[in-house]
Every structure is written in structure tokens, then in C-alpha cells.
Amino acid sequence: MNQYQAFYQRIDKALQNDQLRRNFRSAMDGIRERRLAQFPDDRELQTLRFQAKGIRNRSLSRQAELLERLETKLTENGIQVHWAETPLQANARIHEILEAEQATSVVKGKSMVSEETDLNHYLEQRGIEVIESDLGEYILQMAQEPPSHIIVPAIHKNRFEVAELFQKFHPEQPYTDDVDELTGCARQVLRKKFAYADAGISGVNFAVAETGTLCLVENEGNGRLSTTAPRIHIAITGIEKVVEKLSDVPPLLEILTKSATGQPITTYFNMISRPRQPGEKDGPEQVHLVLLDNGRSRIRNDDELLDTLRCIRCGSCMNHCPVYVHVGGHAYGTTYPGPIGILLEPQRLGIDKVGSLTSACTLCGACGEVCPVRIPLPKLINRLRAEAVEATPGDNGVPGTGALRSRSEALIWKLWKQIYTRSRIYSAFKYLATRLRHIKPPISNGWTRYRPIPTPSSKPLSELARQQGYDDE
Template sequence: VDELIQIGRKVLREKFLVADIGLSGVNFAVAETGTLCLVENEGNGRLSTTAPPVHIAITGIEKIVEKLDHVPPLLSLLTRSATGQNISTYFNMISGPRKADEKDGPTEVHLVLLDNGRTQAYADEQLRKTLQCIRCGACMNHCPVYTRIGGHAYGTTYPGPIGKIISPHMLGLEATKTMATASSLCGACGEVCPVKIPIPDLLMRLREESFSAPHANPTMVGQGAGYSALMTSVWKGWAAVYRSPALYGVVTWLGSRFSWLMPSKQGPWTSVRVPLKPAPKRLRDMLKERQ
């Protein structure tokens, strides 16, 4: 690891030093002082905002806080929920370009504020809670769907549970109408969110809107409104197994004993993933062994 870090430093540092412009995001933007706060552990953010002569910061309007006093509690929530740290390795506070008597820092600082559907979300009393997000990633770390399929499968800038409720405002409901259904509604995301965004409730709201919109009819097939005969039979069989402890026990026993019969390729799933196989021991068997 140390060797890779040294190689990266040798190759990349020179690029920072000769760059004309440095781009960065913003974790918190303070309206009272104009201060831009950047939270990071790598150090590349600090290089991007100090070495080039021009710094351009880009942020959504929801990252603006009223006063400097509002930053510490939000920073504490962010670092603890994201990485379990009291504070990140680097915490940068930028309040403008360098002054005449200062030796480092950019000579120009520009801030780009993005709306991109955010005022639309804020106009709705329920959906505006989406904008409370501090991008800690706690909802993604606890989401069974996200941990299984990964972030790139969402095809949007914001993945995971928070992405499902914020992307429709940015990209439109037509382009993201299936995202709200990619959830088990287990509620884990809402429980761990440090700023108490009711993500499951907002997912249900967006599901209702996507299915009641004029474009919704074609997308309803296969999502509860028009299963094929084969899919209906499969789900009825699934329900029968899960309603009967005895039948469930038989099926899981067979699955664990004959897992070697599982095909090595399982459709598109195994093109980028390891094939799924039943556990060698059932949960009920492991519990019996511990008693």
C-alpha cells in the first residue's frame, strides 16, 4: 500500500502543481461568511483548492447553511456516520482567494450554485426533506439492495436509497420511474439516517406518483399489475413455501444438500459477479448446534 501511495504521489502531484484550474465540490457553504467547507481523508481536495491559481467550487443549493455555528454539529454527524471518525483527516475552510500578503492559495475563487430540480423538491412540504442529506453514505451502507448490486448499477450521480428519492427531481420522473421500486422497504435507510430523512415514506410517495402519471401504464407490467402466468405461478409457490415452516425447512435442506447442481452461469448476474449458492448449513441447523 505504501508503495502504491508513493507511485500515485509521484505521478499526480506534478499535475496539481501545473494545473490552471482546480475543481471541487462543497460539503457546507456558509451564507454568513461565504466560507466553503470541504471534508476529506485523501488530501486531493486541499491540493485542488490551493495549488492551481483558479479554484472553481460546484455545489447544490441545499449545501448552504446560515451561520458558521451550524457547521460543527453537521460535521460531527457527517464524519461519524460516514467513516466512524471524530473528524476527517482534512477539513478545509475556504473564505476567498489569497490576499496580497499571503503566499499560497488561489488568486481567484468562483462558486457555482446548482439548482437542477432542487427548488422543485423544496416546493413540496414532504419531498423537501430529501434536501436534508449531508452525503454521509449511511443509508447506502445499510441498504440490502445497494450492497448487493453496487453503486454503478443505478446509472445516476446519486446511488443508493438517497439516489432513489433525489434523482427523480434532477432527471425527471420519466427517466427514473423504476428506481423507487428497487427497494425492499425494509426501513434500514430511514433508521440509520443521521438527519432523519424518512426515505421509505418518500419512496412510497414517488412510487405512487410514477404509477399514476400518464406514462406509467407500460411500466406497470411485471410490477404487480400484470404478471405473466409463469411469474404468477412462481410467486404463488414462493408464498406457499414461506407460509409453511415445514415446507420451508424441506426446501432449504434440499438447497444446501444439492447446491453443487447450481449452474456456474446464472444469466447476466454472473457476468460481473460470483454465482450465488445456498449456504452449506441452514440457519435453523446452526441455531440447533448452539443450543
């Protein structure tokens, strides 16, 4: 099965699941309204977006220097820095840290980068207990499913499905499908894990080079618990998350939380600069930061596509995507779904592997309009589509460039070019197309699988326009 067939099969499956579509629809409608309510003044919003873009661009322009400064500062502060080029290197490094400390149980705060490296499975296969502690992630861990949204990971499940999972995995707790009671139940279950876990693993939202500070954004408090209660804290993040100054943080934080969940600020903004100091009574004795590349430095090769790296992972693009809202996150089959996934994953994993994702876009432009750091998503997705069918792939481009080129498609376009660029042939084509308009090819796939083939007009557009009084130009 080629990647298109596999992708379309997942889409079909998602579209046939009415419950899933209802769950996504109502969640996304609500989240969009809340975001909009946070930006009553469009001019202020646009100013903030330009500012956020500027900060991220400055960070990317000086990334090597800032990463080195971050490393120096963190090391001075007593935080150990590790570098990984591949997911495997990152996982192995984390396992080594745990092994050296005889740590056998881990609680995790939410981290999309750890999803990228499939860290949980790696550690579990080596005998380490890993518990996701974000409520959504915990639900998915019970269901053995990946997140379907980068911010609200279990958005595809309704409360009855959640209640069933709790009943199955925690039969000692009385059955309930009340959201408050389910939350209380999760609190009970997870408290016990926090009280004895050896290590906590978290992501990072911003890593500040100036002061050597790791910033985490969250509402639940599980991120704080994971980074405070166990004796070891390991943070993992992508190398693009570094920012230069502490004063860069407030504007980014504001536009991140407003764009992501429509909150002026989240419940907790947790800034970690050191391990436990002498005399302090809690906090981890060891703090580690694992910096993962995994294709990110390569994305910088392309002047246009490097805008991808500005992303601050708010999820707003998926909340506003008409395709995502209908098919949900799992249909994409990649770690990051939605518009940012369509843009990032083929660059990370190769067009030959997941280039078909680029077809899941109507180029409606909504994602580009809401992106807090002004990534021109539609333009870049279109660019990837071109890369996917490139005839003469260069060696500096996106991996798998040209992998989706089809000979027949290329031939049709070539033929069309011959017709369209020669006025006499084109006139003949128009004549034939309007006269023989009822003869239509009996194709029934793609667009025509559920829709009739439209019949061409009896007069060409140029003629219709002239009749309406438009001149030649």
C-alpha cells in the same frame, strides 16, 4: 427496451459478478461497524440527529435569504459567485472562466455535483486536461467508470484490479498490488499534476452565509491541493448546501463524518473565505463558486418530498441498504445510487426516465433509521411509487408522474377492490381460493422466476385466527 428492462439487466449483470458482490459486501460490513462504534450512546445519537435535522430545516426554510447573504458575503470577501439553473449552464460558465484565464489543465477534488453535470467530459471535449485527484476518483478515471458510491467511489474495485490499471497507465512504475505501494505510486503521479495545473475544481460540503466561507471535508489532502496550488479555484455545489451560521457547522460536521466513514473527524476540514490576499505567498488569485439548481428548487413544491433536500451526502443510507450491498452502485445507472438516489433521481430526472429505481427497495427501513438528518427515506420512496402510477397527474408534482402506470395492473387492483369491499363477494372469493388452491396460474417471471408459486392455505386467515382463539376484531 423500457427503463425496467434496462435496470433489471444491470442488476442481473451485477448479481452475476461474484467478485463485485464480495468487494461490496466486505466494504459495507466494515463501514457499518465503524459507524456504529462512533455512536455508543443511542440517546446522544438521536439528540444529534434531531439537532442536525433542525439546522438543515432552518437553512431550507430561509434558503433564498441565505443564498443572497452568502453571495453578498462571498463577494465582499473577493470570491466570485455564479448561478446555474442547468448542468449545461454550470459547465459553460466554468469553461468560460477557464478560457478567460487561458487555463488548459485542471485538477479536481471530489465533487458529486460535477458528476451530476458531467463536467469532465464537457471540458475534455473543449481541449482541457482534467485530472481527478481523489485516489478513488483517479482509479475510476483510468478505468473510465463512474463512481459506484458517493463517498468511496472505487469501492467496487479490489487491489488487483487497481494494480492492473496502474500498470496499464503508468508502465514506468514497477508493478505492485500492495495498497501502501499503490498509494505511494499515486502520490508520485499526481504530485506532478498538482505542480503545474492552472486551475483546481472542488465541491463544497457546507457554504456558510454568515462569514462567506466554503467548507470542504476530506482525508487525502487532494481537496486542499486542488484549492491551494493552482492559480484559479472553482467550487461547484448545489444550492441546498448553504447553512446560516458558523456555529451550525460543528454538529453537522460531526454527524457527517461519523455517519459517512465512522471517523470522529476527517483529516482535513478546509475552510476557504478569500482568494490570495496581498502579501500572501500561495493560494489561488481567483476563487469562484458556481451554485447549481438542476431541479432542486422544484423539489420544494412538495411539502413531503422536500425533506430530500436536507441530505448532507454521507452515504450512510447506501451502506445500510440490503439492495445496494448486493447490486452495487453502477446497477442504478444514475449519478446518486442507493436509497438517496432512488429518492432524488426520479425527482431530478423524471419518473418517466428513472422511476423504475423505486422498485429497488424492500421498505426495510434501515436507511431511514441511520439517516443523520432524519430524512424519512422509506416513506418518501413509497410516496414516489404512488406518484409513478398516479392516474391523474397534477402539474405541480414530480416530473413524469403517472408514467409507470400500467393498465393491466390498475385493472387488477380495481377488480380486487370490488372483491375486497363487498363482503358477500369476498366470502365467495375465499371459498373458491381455498377450495381451488391447487390451480395456480403458470406464470414464470418476476418473483416466480426463481421461486415456486406458494399454494394458498386450505382455510382463510380469519378462520385460522378464530381457531387460535382470536375474536373477530
